[in-house]
Amino acid sequence: MDDGLNEVCLDDGGGWSFASMPARNARDRIMSAASHLFCNHGFAATGIDAILDRAGTAKATLYHHFRSKEELISAVLQAEGDTWRDWFFGRLSQVEGPARNRVLAVFDVLEDWFADPGFYGCPFINAVAEFDTGNDAVRQAAERHKDHLLTWLKAQMMEMKVSDVVETTRSIAILIDGAIVAAQHSGDPSFARTARRLAECHLDTVLGRAG
Amino acid sequence: MDDGLNEVCLDDGGGWSFASMPARNARDRIMSAASHLFCNHGFAATGIDAILDRAGTAKATLYHHFRSKEELISAVLQAEGDTWRDWFFGRLSQVEGPARNRVLAVFDVLEDWFADPGFYGCPFINAVAEFDTGNDAVRQAAERHKDHLLTWLKAQMMEMKVSDVVETTRSIAILIDGAIVAAQHSGDPSFARTARRLAECHLDTVLGRAG
DNA sequence: GTAGAATCGGACTGATCTGTCTTGTTTTTT
DNA sequence: AAAAAACAAGACAGATCAGTCCGATTCTAC
Numbered sequence: 001m002d003d004g005l006n007e008v009c010l011d012d013g014g015g016w017s018f019a020s021m022p023a024r025n026a027r028d029r030i031m032s033a034a035s036h037l038f039c040n041h042g043f044a045a046t047g048i049d050a051i052l053d054r055a056g057t058a059k060a061t062l063y064h065h066f067r068s069k070e071e072l073i074s075a076v077l078q079a080e081g082d083t084w085r086d087w088f089f090g091r092l093s094q095v096e097g098p099a100r101n102r103v104l105a106v107f108d109v110l111e112d113w114f115a116d117p118g119f120y121g122c123p124f125i126n127a128v129a130e131f132d133t134g135n136d137a138v139r140q141a142a143e144r145h146k147d148h149l150l151t152w153l154k155a156q157m158m159e160m161k162v163s164d165v166v167e168t169t170r171s172i173a174i175l176i177d178g179a180i181v182a183a184q185h186s187g188d189p190s191f192a193r194t195a196r197r198l199a200e201c202h203l204d205t206v207l208g209r210a211g
Numbered sequence: 212m213d214d215g216l217n218e219v220c221l222d223d224g225g226g227w228s229f230a231s232m233p234a235r236n237a238r239d240r241i242m243s244a245a246s247h248l249f250c251n252h253g254f255a256a257t258g259i260d261a262i263l264d265r266a267g268t269a270k271a272t273l274y275h276h277f278r279s280k281e282e283l284i285s286a287v288l289q290a291e292g293d294t295w296r297d298w299f300f301g302r303l304s305q306v307e308g309p310a311r312n313r314v315l316a317v318f319d320v321l322e323d324w325f326a327d328p329g330f331y332g333c334p335f336i337n338a339v340a341e342f343d344t345g346n347d348a349v350r351q352a353a354e355r356h357k358d359h360l361l362t363w364l365k366a367q368m369m370e371m372k373v374s375d376v377v378e379t380t381r382s383i384a385i386l387i388d389g390a391i392v393a394a395q396h397s398g399d400p401s402f403a404r405t406a407r408r409l410a411e412c413h414l415d416t417v418l419g420r421a422g
Numbered sequence: 423g424t425a426g427a428a429t430c431g432g433a434c435t436g437a438t439c440t441g442t443c444t445t446g447t448t449t450t451t452t
Numbered sequence: 453a454a455a456a457a458a459c460a461a462g463a464c465a466g467a468t469c470a471g472t473c474c475g476a477t478t479c480t481a482c
Contacts, residue, residue, distance in 0.1 A: 026459060042341050044255035047439065058460045063441065065458095120343055128396055129340035132331055133251045142396060170393070170405045178389025182381070185339055185353060194381045198413055205412050237429065259470060269430045271473080276428095280470065 016087040016113055018079040027065045029055040034076050039120050043073055043130055070137065073127075077141040080123045085148055088113075099159040100203060103172065104196055107179065111192035114183040121184035125177065149173070162206055175199050227298040227324055229290040238276045240266040245287050250331045254284055254341055281348065284338075288352040291334045296359055299324075310370040311414060314383065315407055318390065322403035325394040332395035336388065360384070373417050386410055 015021070019035035021028070033054035037046040048069060052059055066072040088109060095105040113119060120126070124142035131138045153172055157165040179195035182188075226232070230246035232239070244265035248257040259280060263270055277283040299320060306316040324330060331337070335353035342349045364383055368376040390406035393399075 040344050042255060042343065044253060045342075048441085049439085058462085059441085060443080060461085061459055069440065121340060125392055125396075126340035126343070129332060129337035130253050130256075132253065132337070139396075146396065167405060167408075170402065171409055174386065174389035174393050174402060174406050174409065176389070177392040178385035178387070181336055181388040181392060182385050185336075185350075185357065191381065191385060194378060195385050197378075198382055198385065198409060201416050202409055202412050205416075258468070260468085269432085270471080271431085272429055274471065 014083065014087050014090065016084050016116070017118065018076070018083040020118075021083065026055070026057045026061045030057055030062050030065065030072075031076060031079055034072055035080055038073065038076055039080070039123050039126070043127060074137050074141060077123060077127060077138065081141065081145045081148075084123075085145075089152065099156040100207075103153070103156050103160075103203070104199060106172070106176065107192045107196035107199060110176065110179055110183075110195070111189050114179075114189035114192055119184070122177075122180050125180060146173075149176070160203075160207065162203075164206075168202070168206055171202055172199060225294065225298050225301065227295050227327070228329065229287070229294040231329075232294065237266070237268045237272045241268055241273055241276065241283075242287060242290055245283055246291055249284065249287055250291070250334050250337070254338060285348050285352060288334060288338060288349065292352065292356045292359075295334075296356070300363065310367040311418075314364070314367050314371075314414070315410060317383070317387065318403045318407035318410060321387065321390055321394075321406070322400050325390075325400035325403055330395070333388075333391050336391060357384075360387070371414075371418065373414075375417075379413070379417055382413055383410060 017035060017039070019032050019039070021032060023029040023032055030051060034046070034051045037050055037054060048059065048062065051072075052062060055062075062072070066075060091109045091112075092102055092105055095102045124145050127138045128142050150169055150173060153169045154165055157168050162168045175195040175198055179191045182191040182194075228246060228250070230243050230250070232243060234240040234243055241262060245257070245262045248261055248265060259270065259273065262283075263273060266273075273283070277286060302320045302323075303313055303316055306313045335356050338349045339353050361380055361384060364380045365376055368379050373379045386406040386409055390402045393402040
């Protein structure tokens, strides 16, 4: 579980975690190592030395690129979010048909994510859970990530001509978060399908069962 | 935010957090202090000395009652779960009418929980997020807590004569987890109401819109 | 009242933490 | 080839960490 390799579901060229991206220089190796350790063992529980060991770099190199551990954490969250969203929306962009199909496909893509052996939950949910009260950098990073998702969802809702765009978007967001947490705790990817059924049921109702 | 007082929503005699329970001895004070600090600042980030400061006890006293920090964490999770479930099911037991009312009331009680100024999310979700991979004690504590909830939910489903008890229970569980996470991140308690509407929609469908 | 448990106060250990610094080597860029 | 940036290796500092131990004191139950 703590071996050098981290098997990550690869889709056309990119994985969902930055920890599996190709490393070209010491900075990349540090970021990959930090991503893996932070996400699997916790942010506070991961020491700088453990990151250096895994990355195979010198301490001075790390502090040449990042002013502090906190800045490294922010950089990792940023990179994890970028990588994940590239993967996620890349998958969704392959879905054909009306907006309803894309929204429901969200849960199919989530299921693939959950099914990856290296799945550790959402880094942002985990980070907010760990730091929680009063950590601006982490909370803002999580908010930015969620904003990206909500913006995309809202666009789909408007394309579907849903009457209450905000409320329906909030509903789907709850289903996504709930599926992530349930899958993380149980290790059972099929929670994505349960969430999908809930979404179908809700969209049917909102759209007057017309699809 | 880090003052001595932690305002906690009190219902007939009990709050939802062990951190607000009356302390009779040093052990209780340690447990209360540890609960508050662990849940608000994280488990790994909270040092023993900080707990002692807040509890106003000596270090030897803590290690007289708990063999290690890990054991203290387990004890805190156990107590937090017990206290919360007492509060939660106590509230639900006051709901009149058929099982459907009780299931939907879950989200009303959740909203009260979310609205408390001291709300910090679910301690078990947060703990699993922080320790994650391979911490048996924490994961098992979280599983026991979730089992209690699922058992209760299942009983309601059977009373409602839902066709697929397991799947419907999973659906409500997703809605609960999703509402908790969404409320924790946004600070907006009304996510409970959104989740309630999803539950209504789903139950209507499952029960053939007969209520 | 007396025994035993609970508690206090704090010194202390050894490990680990983040972060700095120095010296020299490698790589890249111009 | 020369200049500049990136990097390695590790010593070092100062703080904090979990946990132990001791002696004195207070509380509690019989």
